[in-house]
Amino acid sequence: MVARSLLRSNGSTGQLLLEVFKGKGIGSYVCDSKGNKYLDALAGLWCTALGGSEPRLVKAATDQLNKLPFYHSFWNSTAKPPLDLAEELISMFTAKEMGKTALTTGASIFLVAAFIAEPVIGAGGIIPPPKTYFEKVHAVLKKYDILFIADEVSTGFGRLVTMFGSDMYNIKPDLVSLAKALSSAYVPIGATLVSPEISDVIHSQSNKIGLFAHGFTYSGHPVSCAVALEALKIYRERNIPDHVKQISPRFQEGIKAFAGSPIIGETRGVGLLLATEFANNKSPNDPFLPEWGVGGIFGAECKKRGMLVKVVGDEIAMSPPLIMTHREVDGLVSIYGEALKATEERVAELICKKTRGWKMIARGLLRSNASSSSSQAINLLKYVTTSGSLQGHAQNLWDAPTRHFSSVPSPQSNSTDENGFKGHGMLAPFTAGWQSTDVHPLGCYVYDMDGKKYLDSLAGLWCTALGGSEPRLVKAATEQLHKLPFYHSFWNRTTKPSLDLAKEMLSMFTAREMGKVFFTNSGSEANDSQVKLVWYYNNALGRPDKKKFIARSKSYHGSTLISASLSGLPALHQKFDLPAPFVLHTDCPHYWRFHLPGETEEEFATRLAKNLEDLILKEGPETIAAFIAEPVMGAGGVIPPPKTYFEKVQAIVKKYDILFIADEVITAFGRLGTMFGCDMYNIKPDLVSVAKALSSAYVPIGATLVSPEISEVIHSQSNKLGSFAHGFTYSGHPVACAVAIEALKIYQERNIPDHVKKVSPRFQEGVKAFAGSPIVGEIRGVGMILGTEFADNKSSNEPFPAEWGVGAIFGAECQKRGMLVRVAGDNIMMSPPLIMTPDEVEELVSIYGDALKATEERVAELKSKNNN
Numbered sequence: 073m074v075a076r077s078l079l080r081s082n083g084s085t086g087q088l089l090l091e092v093f094k095g096k097g098i099g100s101y102v103c104d105s106k107g108n109k110y111l112d113a114l115a116g117l118w119c120t121a122l123g124g125s126e127p128r129l130v131k132a133a134t135d136q137l138n139k140l141p142f143y144h145s146f147w148n149s150t151a152k153p154p155l156d157l158a159e160e161l162i163s164m165f166t167a168k169e170m171g172k173t174a175l176t177t178g179a180s181i182f183l184v185a186a187f188i189a190e191p192v193i194g195a196g197g198i199i200p201p202p203k204t205y206f207e208k209v210h211a212v213l214k215k216y217d218i219l220f221i222a223d224e225v226s227t228g229f230g231r232l233v234t235m236f237g238s239d240m241y242n243i244k245p246d247l248v249s250l251a252k253a254l255s256s257a258y259v260p261i262g263a264t265l266v267s268p269e270i271s272d273v274i275h276s277q278s279n280k281i282g283l284f285a286h287g288f289t290y291s292g293h294p295v296s297c298a299v300a301l302e303a304l305k306i307y308r309e310r311n312i313p314d315h316v317k318q319i320s321p322r323f324q325e326g327i328k329a330f331a332g333s334p335i336i337g338e339t340r341g342v343g344l345l346l347a348t349e350f351a352n353n354k355s356p357n358d359p360f361l362p363e364w365g366v367g368g369i370f371g372a373e374c375k376k377r378g379m380l381v382k383v384v385g386d387e388i389a390m391s392p393p394l395i396m397t398h399r400e401v402d403g404l405v406s407i408y409g410e411a412l413k414a415t416e417e418r419v420a421e422l423i424c425k426k427t428r429g430w431k432m433i434a435r436g437l438l439r440s441n442a443s444s445s446s447s448q449a450i451n452l453l454k455y456v457t458t459s460g461s462l463q464g465h466a467q468n469l470w471d472a473p474t475r476h477f478s479s480v481p482s483p484q485s486n487s488t489d490e491n492g493f494k495g496h497g498m499l500a501p502f503t504a505g506w507q508s509t510d511v512h513p514l515g516c517y518v519y520d521m522d523g524k525k526y527l528d529s530l531a532g533l534w535c536t537a538l539g540g541s542e543p544r545l546v547k548a549a550t551e552q553l554h555k556l557p558f559y560h561s562f563w564n565r566t567t568k569p570s571l572d573l574a575k576e577m578l579s580m581f582t583a584r585e586m587g588k589v590f591f592t593n594s595g596s597e598a599n600d601s602q603v604k605l606v607w608y609y610n611n612a613l614g615r616p617d618k619k620k621f622i623a624r625s626k627s628y629h630g631s632t633l634i635s636a637s638l639s640g641l642p643a644l645h646q647k648f649d650l651p652a653p654f655v656l657h658t659d660c661p662h663y664w665r666f667h668l669p670g671e672t673e674e675e676f677a678t679r680l681a682k683n684l685e686d687l688i689l690k691e692g693p694e695t696i697a698a699f700i701a702e703p704v705m706g707a708g709g710v711i712p713p714p715k716t717y718f719e720k721v722q723a724i725v726k727k728y729d730i731l732f733i734a735d736e737v738i739t740a741f742g743r744l745g746t747m748f749g750c751d752m753y754n755i756k757p758d759l760v761s762v763a764k765a766l767s768s769a770y771v772p773i774g775a776t777l778v779s780p781e782i783s784e785v786i787h788s789q790s791n792k793l794g795s796f797a798h799g800f801t802y803s804g805h806p807v808a809c810a811v812a813i814e815a816l817k818i819y820q821e822r823n824i825p826d827h828v829k830k831v832s833p834r835f836q837e838g839v840k841a842f843a844g845s846p847i848v849g850e851i852r853g854v855g856m857i858l859g860t861e862f863a864d865n866k867s868s869n870e871p872f873p874a875e876w877g878v879g880a881i882f883g884a885e886c887q888k889r890g891m892l893v894r895v896a897g898d899n900i901m902m903s904p905p906l907i908m909t910p911d912e913v914e915e916l917v918s919i920y921g922d923a924l925k926a927t928e929e930r931v932a933e934l935k936s937k938n939n940n
Contacts, residue, residue, distance in 0.1 A: 119252035136298035154292030167238035171268030186219030191237025198347030261296035326405035373411035513540020535764035570804030583750035587780030595737030595763035596630025612789035626708035703749025710859025838917035885923035
């Protein structure tokens with residue numbers, strides 16, 4: 073029953089067995105839940121380059137978890153590991169000089185319109201380039217001033233016998249994408265290397281066109297960066313590319329020795345990357361019948377003999393760990409040969425069953441003595457495959473073979489010191505440079521590199537709900553790292569932590585019944601996935617035109633191309649040519665700023681609901697797929713909904729058969745005083761996005777909860793429409809899931825929502841007591857989330873001059889007094905850890921008041937100066 077709660081990445085939606093991998097990873101091997109040991113010929117998912125039991129990576133993660141599990145890299149702040157990793161990556165990449173490194177969680181790294189190519193195509197079938205290909209492509213791109221992006225996600229760090237694929241093929245890219253082996257998959261991380269030409273333009277033009285408003289909560293996650301740093305050290309110290317150079321000839325030659333098999337069309341590869349493509353008559357234009365599942369048969373035969381490979385249709389892919397020994401390579405080649413022989417025999421049987429004339433002959437042959445039956449079947453196979461295509465033979469006589477296991481999816485300044493833009497290698501999200509900050513956490517506090525202590529009133533980035541030093545989360549991560557640091561959740565396989573977490577999340581969400589959980593690495597990816605889920609759902613229902621999304625002005629849903637389009641913040645759209653055309657925006661429900669004179673909250677909500685309905689009717693209800701909303705708007709300024717708003721909005725979307733997506737990335741797990749924001753506002757969503765507090769940010773993870781109605785349509789229609797072909801390498805990462813499971817236990821055992829109910833009144837009332845300040849327009853919030861908006865004359869229509877930087881003055885005054893807040897223009901946001909004590913709340917209120925007084929004095933000076 074547990075397995076039913078997980079919506080798997082690129083997995084079958086049919087009734088195939090879900091394999092659970094929970095045993096310890098041992099070098100190049102993994103163990104399933106029954107203790108069976110398998111040579112992992114795919115390195116997890118092209119990524120566990122250093123195998124599943126590298127103690128140095130476990131130690132690096134554990135050390136960083138104990139030191140600083142999370143701190144963000146936004147707004148002129150960061151930690152030391154991301155800076156160190158950025159420098160190390162730039163120094164390692166020698167194909168061309170690189171200027172900056174932008175760190176991500178691994179999937180959201182392609183953001184520049186250009187020509188993009190993998191040095192060796194990976195998931196598309198392992199296709200090395202023909203001779204002179206990149207040389208000629210380079211010339212064309214250069215001729216027309218087109219950027220070249222090298223996607224080294226699968227090829228980086230030694231897989232092709234050079235440190236990067238760009239080295240092997242003399243590629244001189246402008247940008248480079250990295251992930252997978254960057255941390256050997258022990259924790260989620262990705263990166264983009266940016267050439268000096270591009271990064272210098274971004275920096276030099278930012279004052280004119282606005283900052284590079286893109287980034288993720290977990291960009292430069294300190295634990296991920298610490299593990300990646302250690303992985304890079306190992307690649308260099310052990311000279312992994314040279315090791316690959318030594319063992320890959322046997323790997324390539326050993327497998328290619330079987331290329332003469334009558335069922336193999338081609339075997340191709342380079343280094344420790346190799347593919348076999350099965351084909352009838354050895355022809356690329358004469359495939360075997362899909363229903364035969366030749367690739368699936370081979371995969372099952374490999375598994376039976378103790379080896380896991382990737383199967384996609386009739387293509388087999390292998391990319392084993394880079395630490396493989398000569399003996400393990402020989403074992404791999406041996407299993408491959410035995411599995412191929414068994415597959416040939418099975419294909420011979422299928423050929424016999426397929427044709428009327430050969431059917432009786434085959435039965436006679438296969439009843440012969442056991443010692444000769446195999447060779448006779450193969451001889452028959454060879455005869456048939458050389459006598460013409462099978463495609464025209466007696467289609468009506470098909471005798472379906474028994475279903476085989478298959479992993480295929482079923483139908484700042486220019487300073488060169490460390491504080492300046494040119495003084496470090498990291499391209500930071502939402503900023504261009506910072507004061508390097510090596511922070512150390514203790515509960516609700518963080519310490520900078522000088523040892524100064526700050527009350528962290530933003531909980532990292534809305535996310536360290538349990539503070540920065542929760543030993544139970546560190547222990548959960550460490551134990552899972554020792555047990556199984558990574559295994560994927562693709563193709564009907566997964567790990568026990570992902571199943572357990574899915575089950576727990578479904579039981580915790582009580583606003584309405586949910587059916588499945590789809591795992592991501594962040595809130596951005598969760599909301600990005602929502603779009604594909606909804607599109608697939610409507611395609612499955614035969615509604616191809618129902619594809620538009622309605623979001624709200626001033627909302628924030630992420631920074632990927634799709635989630636940034638959903639967001640309603642101009643900075644995320646300007647200079648990126650967003651939003652996408654399928655995204656519409658309706659009114660922001662900010663009563664103070666947008667209500668009409670004399671209009672009550674209920675009347676305001678009624679007007680907004682009417683405007684929403686008018687927009688739906690204007691576009692055509694048959695074109696609107698979903699409406700997405702945060703229960704309380706977060707990054708847009710902390711905007712709680714007006715009274716009756718969600719009641720009225722839900723009635724409208726239900727009337728026109730439009731799905732409701734609740735973005736609970738910030739509000740989930742107790743922040744509002746209820747476990748979910750949906751509980752507080754009686755929202756009955758069809759889909760829900762969560763992240764941030766899901767793991768208290770100790771390891772990157774996000775998720776999408778899917779209603780039974782949607783998940784059942786996806787399941788029932790998948791044979792007709794094709795599998796839900798969407799997912800991320802780190803979807804359901806076992807370490808992230810283990811930490812999240814422990815976090816959910818803590819939220820429940822300590823009754824965090826009840827604790828928030830007890831401490832939040834003083835937090836809200838204490839800060840709102842300053843609402844009479846002449847420079848404060850509004851203070852608004854609920855639970856442990858609060859926003860202050862500065863305004864001249866307390867009017868929503870009279871902002872202070874932007875150049876005064878009133879919000880920044882307040883932020884600096886808070887920092888001077890030992891508290892960190894989020895500043896966005898003249899908006900101040902606070903969402904402190906949910907474990908705050910009453911004494912810490914009093915400290916927060918006191919610092920807020922002192923900082924406000926100092927800000928009032930500074931504003932008075934600015935006004936006086938302006939009047940003179």
